Amino acid sequence: MSPIAETYSDLYSALSNLREHLHLAGRIDDSNAKLDEVSKILAICIAVNRGWIKADEFEALINSSQHDHRATEVLQKTFSACAKEKPFLNSDGSSIFGAFPKLNIQDNDNEFALLLSRTLYATFSRALSHARSGCSFDLINEAFGHFVRDNFRGNIEDAQYMTPPEVVDFICEWALAEIKRHDENFLDREFIVMDPSCGVGSFLASFYRKLSSLSEKAEKNVKLIGQDKVDRMVRLSKINMMLFGSEIYDIDQGNSLFNCGRLNRFNGKVDLILTNPPFGANISSAQITDEPAANYPLLGNASDISSSIDSELAFIDRELALLRDGGKLFIVVPDSTVSSRGLAETLRVRLMGKARLKGVVELPSVTFAQAGTRTKTSILYIEKRLDKSPDDLLAMAIIEDLGFQVSMRKGVAVKKYEGTNELSVLSKSLFNWPGGKGVVSENPSCIIECADDVEQKSWTASHYSAKRLRATASINAIxxxxxxxxxxxxxxxxxxxxxxxxxxxxxxxxxxxxxxxxxxxxxxxxxxxxxxxxxxxxxxxxxxxxxxxxxxxxxxxxxxxxxxxxxxxxxxxxxxxxxxxxxxxxxxxxxxxxxxxxxxxxxxxxxxxxxxxxxxxxxxxxxxxxxxxxxxxxxxxxxxxxxxxxxxxxxxxxxxxxxxxx
Missing domain, CATH: 3.90.220.20 (DNA methylase specificity domains)
Known part of the structure; x- marks a missing residue:
């Protein structure tokens, strides 16, 4: 088992033990509240690691049995100091943990305090170790999955299908490779990166981690903008950014589709959007038409087409408006976005009037199985461009294995690492492709095609598989x-x-x-x-x-x-x-x-x-x-x-x- 897989396995066991302990003791029944306690302990770990607070007693509690008999007292005292620190305050001076920050642990419940603090500190330390070695470990994402995922399934508009780190890392690496290919000096100016539906901030955290390892200019010239409809996600996003040492983020709560003056200020200014928006929710077309016309350049007159719009289509349109000319969008979408007729097809046709399709990577149905859905999805890479050339190319790839399967363990969907992460294999060939049409890779399948040929036909990646090209070539050779x-x-x-x-x-x-x-x-x-x-x-x-x-x-x-x-x-x-x-x-x-x-x-x-x-x-x-x-x-x-x-x-x-x- 690889070190990263071993860490995930240990994390599953640790979080399952916490869940079991909470269940048997009847403590903190609400799943959201359980995750809140986890995030508070992680905040302590961050503050201690970064030297923001003096925490001798907490460190002794973690490393020895010196304070076991007063573990609750030490933990409450440490968190109280942590919650007052500037990184954990909102712009108005209030705490991200609410009006009265306090751990939800009963007095003298030392056993639970010890289990919670030692388990999470050990996992936090391993996550930092993986981050320093360049490996991805999305601690917040996994904790979310264990404690509150089910709570969001009933409300499709707020659904939080956390993107697996395998997918997040690939998208961030692909985005970075494309940016560097076209502009090596992009960090010499202000560079705005955004996720309008940021969830727990995985995309922003991963991109920042990769970028900061390449250049010290990242801290100076990059702006990380995040927003989410759910305030708990905003809190988790901020903690996620802190986990990896970033202090340049601007993450706030809000509806990114409607009544959002904060995002409107960025119209036509964003360099890069990395996102996995909620999909499947119905948005009233009347809400779209009530927004400023600049916010929805493609579907602004959607009332002439449909009475409702799928949320993923609305997000694509809104994000196109946010991008500057030459800006790039990497977005995870359901299969219907690339293959269905109706409004999805209308969006695709209109999109090509203002942008260029640069790539589609088809993902396997297991991708979001841990989140409770096996809907097939694809990664779309779109570049906002008015100047197009018949020589423009795009990548079409098919991923059949992400290196994990999903099974249930004690009522929780967990990853079982087996097989090969084909995204990692693909990155080695795709990101170093010298240019021109051709077969980048046969397994996993990836080919480079003319953008004009694809945009006017099918956007489904499997239709351009290396297997199909081989078959037609063989037939022609008979x-x-x-x-x-x-x-x-x-x-x-x-x-x-x-x-x-x-x-x-x-x-x-x-x-x-x-x-x-x-x-x-x-x-x-x-x-x-x-x-x-x-x-x-x-x-x-x-x-x-x-x-x-x-x-x-x-x-x-x-x-x-x-x-x-x-x-x-x-x-x-x-x-x-x-x-x-x-x-x-x-x-x-x-x-x-x-x-x-x-x-x-x-x-x-x-x-x-x-x-x-x-x-x-x-x-x-x-x-x-x-x-x-x-x-x-x-x-x-x-x-x-x-x-x-x-x-x-x-x-x-x-x-x-x-x-x-x-």
Whole structure:
């Protein structure tokens, strides 16, 4: 186990012990209050480490048994001194810990005071050690996850899905690499970094830590601006910044989308935004239109489009307004932002009038599993630019492993470190890419494409996978064949078939009825009563499942002696003149074709992946172009057709035999 993984493992055990102790003793029932106590002890640790307060008794309490019998008294005394220090005061002079700062520990509860202080001080010390060695360890993030994550799940607008440090570090390193690539002297001027939905401040803390290790100018010329709707998050953000020695932050409580004069002052001035905003909440378009027009350059007239706007789309628009020309936005968004139609597509189109897409990194569904959701997400890198060039390039990458899985332990979702952090692998190749189009990495997949080609098509990173490029290159290399798109050899019939009325006695073929190469499970088919009517299909039609294509399901509809329909998950294809449906079925299950199909899917999770009709149409297939090659293929297809029909007939006969026995 790596040192960082070992530290996380120890932290999980320590925080679980604290939770168990609090539960058994009936102390501090509210999860938010538990986290508050943790943050207060961390504040003491910071103040002691930085020499802000004289704390001989506290240090003796941590390192020996000298004051065990008066642990509560020592802890209360130390915190009282700590809370008065300037770093823990708001701009109006009040304490970030409230009007009357005090530890919520009962008098003489020395056992709990010892457990709390020694556990957190030991973890704090290890976190500092990792920070000095350049490793990331997000102590505040993990503490939040153990104590209060569930409290926020019920309120989607305040949802706090803390970004894993693996993702935070990659984004900050990517941002730093891009900034240095284009402006090596950026620290010679004021440089504004912002997170308008900062949560516990992970992005700001990580970026500052990386930047300050490169230059002493960071402390002088960088401004770190943070804001969050929840005041507890603001307090935790400030403590997080202090953990890593930063004193240049400006973090405050407020709604970054509406009625925020504080952020309005930064319109057109921000150099870099690093953020993971709340997503899935519905924002009234009326609220958007009530804001100054400069705040929402893309969706300011959203009332003409929709009555409500997803919060992630509103944040992208607001953040675009905050950026200066040339400013960069790195944002974590749900899959719908890059793949859905409707308002998301409208935003993408309008965004390209004022900015340039520079990169998309698709993340695995486990990314936010510790936070309670397996929604698929992507990292978007957008640069605000009016001057564009046809030579502009962007990166499209797919991450399948972050080096951890998530499991439940004593009611808490915790990481189990296994596998490889592919973001770390990707950073070594992507950040050092010399330039030009090409395959940066095959595993994990990352390619560099022309921005113009991507912006006008799909923003889904998997559609540009190295596997798909390999497949199309291999197809083009096959001798005596010509490459055609699927739409050139078949007709897409699904839309027209929806208007046909099913005949009485029709049986509906579901995707779950198709087994292997074109075989039907007749037991399931004959007893299936769909809740919604299917689309009419005829013998000789080709059905290909559009849902979850990683399990290939393709079949030529056989003549079963009764009329058939198929479920809406199928695309219905009919062959063009001179094309054999069994050849199409055979070629659709070819590995090179399947690699393309599986790369062209999109969806919120692995079990809900789907390929759109428009994407299926452009799948490339090798078509024999010489007579000898066609003859060779006809023999293969004839054998394939006879084998499939034989299996279907045998399967149907066995079904009828079983029915007669019943």
């Amino acid at each position: 001798r005596e064949t010509e490459v055609k798109q699927l739409q050139e050899i078949v007709n897409f019939e699904t839309k027209s078939r929806r208007r046909l009325k099913a005949e009485p006695g029709s049986k509906c073929i579901s995707v779950l009825h198709v087994i292997g190469d074109g075989v039907i499970n007749f037991n399931e088919l004959m007893s299936y009563n769909p809740k919604t009517k299917g689309n009419v299909c005829f013998p000789g039609d080709i059905l290909i499942s559009k849902i979850n294509p990683r399990i290939p399901r393709v079949i030529v509809v056989p003549d079963l002696g009764f009329p058939t329909t198929c479920s809406n998950e199928f695309e219905i294809l009919s062959v063009k003149e001179g094309i054999d449906p069994y050849w199409v079925s055979y070629i659709l299950l070819n590995k090179l074709v399947q690699d393309q199909i599986q790369s062209l899917t999109s969806g919120t999770s692995s079990s809900h992946n789907r390929i759109k009709t428009s994407e299926l149409k452009i799948v490339e297939v090798p078509v024999p172009k010489t007579e000898s090659k066609k003859i060779d293929m006809s023999k293969v297809v004839s054998t394939y057709r006879d084998s499939i029909n034989s299996m279907i007939l045998s399967s149907f006969n066995i079904y009828k035999m079983r029915q007669r026995q019943a």
